[in-house]
Amino acid sequence: MRPTIVFARHLQIDGRQFHHGEELAPDLLAPEIIKLNLDRGYLVEVPERRSLFRIFENLTPAERRLYCL
C-alpha cells in the first residue's frame, strides 16, 4: 500500500507551492524528485496518518466501474 507522504517544510517545486504538513498527492511529482526530497528530509513518510488521497484509491472493482461511468 502506498505510504502517506507529507511535506516537512514549505517547498516550491516546478513553480508550485507546497505547505508544511500538506499531504503529497499521488502522481504529482516524479518518483526521483520524491526520493531526493525524502533523502533530504523535506518529505517524510507518516504511516500513522491516514492518507486522504487513499480514500479515493481504495475502491472495490464495483466502485471503480461506477466511477468510470
Next chain:
Amino acid sequence: MYDDILMRRPRRGESPAGGGHSTVVAEASAEEARREMDINRATPSRLRPDMLQLKQPVLAADHAEQVARMAKQVYDRGIGFDLAKVQQKLSELFTCLTASDLNARSNRPFDLLRTDLTSFESVLYALVKAGALREINVPLRSTADQFNGIGEDLDAVREILSPADYWKVRRTQPSGVKALYEFNDTFARFIFGKSLITWIQPEDGRIYRRLFASGESSEKVRLLEYWLPTSHYRVLLKNSLCSVLFWLSEEASTPPTSRELATDWFGKRSPSQEDVVLAQSVLDSFLLNLGEWQTWEKVGRAARKECPRHDLELWREDLNKRFPTIRKFYKNVAKFYFKSTLRTFEERLDEPAFRGFISQAIDRLRGCVSEVAGLTVQENSPVDGYPLVGRFRDWLLLTGKPNPKLAELIQRRLAGVFPGGYFRIDLQ
C-alpha cells in the same frame, strides 16, 4: 493431632460455611432480593411501572399493515440521483477537505505532521498532549461525594467520548476546535457521498435502501440531507417532540417555536441561526426533563460551544413557568419509578428505568407522527403518481409538483389521531 482442626479452618477468600467468595455474594444478593420482595408485599399500594398508563394515539386497526405496505412502496420506488452531479460534488468536497485538513493542522494542539484528523483517538491524543482536557469547565467531585455516590453525572459530562464533544475544550483551543469541526463535517459528508455513489444502481440511476423508509433520525439521515437531489421537496414535521409532549401532558398552549424563544431570550428581533439552534436545544432538554449538567452537555453539543450555566438555568426557569404541566407530567410518571433501597431505607428514583421508559414512549409517538403523515401523503396522491420516496422521523421526501394543501391535510389527520394536539407542518 491438630490436623482435623486445621482442615476445618476456612482459608482466605473462603466463607466459614465452606463456600467460596462467590457463594457468599450470591447468598447476600438473594437475601437482599428476599427483603425487597417482603417490602413490596408489605406495601401493596406502592405504584409500580406496570401500572402506568400513558395517553395513546387513536390509530386504525390495520395501522401496522398500512405502514408496512407504505415502507415497501417507498423501498421499491427508490430515490433517483444524478451520478455526474454526485461525482462533481464529491470532487468539490475533496478540494474543501484537503484545504480544511491543512487549516486544522496549522492550529496549535495538532501535530502538523503526525496527527490523523480522521481518527478520533489521534485527535484526542493531540488534545491530551496539549493539556486541553485539564481545562474542561466541569468541577471535580469531592472525595465525600465520590464515597456517597453523589454527582456521578459530573464524571460523565467531563469526558470527551466522540467528536461531538470537542466543544468542551473550545475555551482553550478556540480556533483549533473550530477548524476541527469544519474538517469533520466535510469528511463525514465526503465519506457518505462516497458510499452513496456505490449505492446508485447503474441500470436506472436510483438508490434502493431501507433507510429511506425507516422513519429514523440518525446521523446518516442528517448527512443524506446534504446530498438530496434538488428536484425533490420535503415535508417538515416541525418540532414533533414538543407537539408530542404537549399532547401527552395535556398542555393547553400552542407549542413555541425555537425562533420565538430565541427572540425572547436574546432580545433580538431577528435571531441568528446559532441562537435558534441554541434555543431549540434548551427547549428539547426541558422537554426531555434533563438535569442541569445533561442540559449543559446537550446544548453544548448542538451549539458546539459552551453555554453559561447561569443562562441555561434562567431559560429553564422561564420554560418551567410558561409550561408547568410538563414538569407535572414528569412528576406523575416518576411516581411509578421509585424504588426502595435497603442500604439507606429510603425510596429513590430508578433513573435508568425512568429515562428508558420516557425515551421509548416519546420515540414511539414521534414515529407514529411520521407514519400518519406518510399515510396521509399516500392517501392524497394519485395511484400512478405516488410522490413519497423517503420517510424519516422529522421529514418526508416527496417528488413531483408540491401540493400546497398537503400541510393542512396532514395537520387535520394528525389532529384526529392525537385529539387536542397541535402539529406544525411546513413544505420546503
